[in-house]
Amino acid sequence: MIIKKYTGKNEEEATEAARGELGPGIVIMNVRQVKKTGFFAFLKPSQTEVTVALEEGDLPGRQSSVIRPEDTDATGKQGTAMKKSSFSAYVSDESGTASRTTSGTGEQLARAVSEGRIPPLRVAQTEGEIDSKLDDLQALLHVATVRKNGQKQNDPQASPNGIERDSEREETDAMVASESGAVYGSVREASLRMQNASVSKEESAKTLADFSRAHQRSDLPEENLSFIKLLYNTLLENDVNERYANELTDEVEKISKPDMPLEYALANVYQKMVLKFGPTEIIEPCADGPKAEIFIGPTGVGKTTTIAKLASRLYVAEHRKVALLTVDTYRIAAAEQLRTYASILEIPFRVIYSIEDMKQAAEDFKDYDFLMVDTAGHSLHNEEQKTNIVNFIKTLQEAMESESFLVLSATTKYRDLIEITDTYKTMVGDYKLIFTKMDETAVTGNLYNIRMHTGASMSYITNGQDVPDDIAVFNAQKIVKVLLGGSTRAE
Template structure:
């Protein structure tokens, strides 16, 4: 992993310099305003410092990227409201050594560590008793776990408690630089694990403006996960805060109430709304709303095991893709079991590429599935929702915040 700082007049300028040197695979770790060096700094002039990281495996792509640099298209910047832009958490400062002051969860970890130590002591005392029975056992008694080992075990257990899949917990712990035999400070280890996890989450493109309007954004997923509510939240932000021209379509004709639900939101937002019954009607609607910047499309929630409904969805996506630049989002609930999420994610992957939205974060303390599904699908999370309020309870996914929760035992 490479971690490097870049300076620019603005955040975008610093990021541009970072992308030039390290390619498009960088992840922003921290953004802060710093004083300019020299006289200008003394006079209060500021510039922006951006800390970025690049995964090791991406480094090998650097050469290829440079060669193809002229062909690489820059992903358009997502257009979102100021609140939704979600400023990067300022948890990563100048060095990993500083991290213990900045990670909210460290306190919990240390408290836990002490508890763990007490348990270990009790275990040792028990082992001592046994060891007095033979020489072999006495040797074992000497293999007391080091501070570092205890801390790794603590991190391991915390992630498991937060329902990160064991496979990924092992991966994360193994990737931490353990080559050095000497004892590493625990805040260094914590900083390292934290950075690795943030990088694993990566960064989603979000909803990007189309090169040619309209941009069609389709939301799919199982029943009751919050697709319609999420569309209302996003449409609200775009139409009201961003003053974008937005239209809403629903292909959910399975339940009359479903169409009415979105129609109500459309009325409140004062944006056009139409029910589409066939792929051809979807194409017609896109043509009729051709002057709109964003067309959000709601779909019927259904079981991923229902072949007929999946086929209908496939036809709809094909029609939408043919008619305009289309992005798809798979909406999943954070409360669904990991195995089911895996099956759902796989079956929708057969229909389309997608980015992820996780809903109902307010209904669970264990957010491990966010990381599990990100890694299982190799697909970034764009938004998370955390309540029923429209449009407030939605935010751009913030990996730093989620990783802090995954390393925390607060609940």
């Protein structure tokens, strides 16, 4: 993983510098204002510093500048390298001794991030937001480091290693401990459900047995192995596919060393998951001419309502010229629903019956910013309907710049999602992902599964029926927090 900092007059300039060196696949990890130093520094304007990350595989030939515990020194001695690169070597208390108390970890991590000694743990826009998000990570860590000496999870005055906490940290620690109790309770409850469910007991036992065989490192202390198992069980409980859960725990195990603090492992897996989701891609206007936004997907996932939400935002909030088109002539209700939305917004609406109609619409709305196109949901085995949609899309692609959004329900089973995404891939090629009905499910693992399976960019999620409010830009940080057990649902 490559993590670098760039400065500029503003965020845009610094980000462009990062893209110029590392390419378009960067993920912005942190943005902050920095003041120049030196004589007359107060007369100089502050600059914007952007911290970005990139998977090493995305930039061939370039090595990461991030120090890792597995790095060795020039002589190949791992012991010295571990001493230099272990997380505790970066984060020390004022006396210079490394601290492993979970009570002070959040504060130490925040200080280390701000000083640039370690990469930021969470994607954030302000330093205050970083502190808040570090508390969330701290809650997860606290779950993993609970001792077996009878310590109570919800006791804000307790410390895992018996060290008393500073008085100025009591309020923050109480908050962290409270959240830790909620996290621990949800993870513990999930674990008990797995153990007690008679239908899935044998399957769960087999899964955990396979996990135990796959993770047999005898050199790791029990605390580290327990953390890896907790991570694995939490991912499975949130419907992350076993293959991807194993990949993540394998990566944690590879970087683990007997004396490496768990906070490093937790930070690493968090960063890995956020980076695997990649940059979120939303609807952007063309520099010149109209742009067709084509919405595809199976029946009943909420394509029409999603189009109405996005059209409302583009027209009302961004003051864009928007026209609504539908090629769904199979369902009268869908066309009428879109017509109603268009009437309320006072924007053009047209039903497309043929290729000639589509060509005419492209010509008539050539001065518009966006053409939002609704397509018919269909059976994956109906070749005639599939061919019709492909022909409409090709016509638009020949007339103007266009992009496709595959709309999926978060409540759909994983196996069905695989078939749907593969079918539309053969139909239209590249597409971006929108997940609907997030308010109707308690697990979000399929968002990660489908992103990993398709490699398609994430765009939006919807969490209700209200137009235009119940839609949001996809936020990888929130989803990863849910997947790691830090929250009960994606907000």
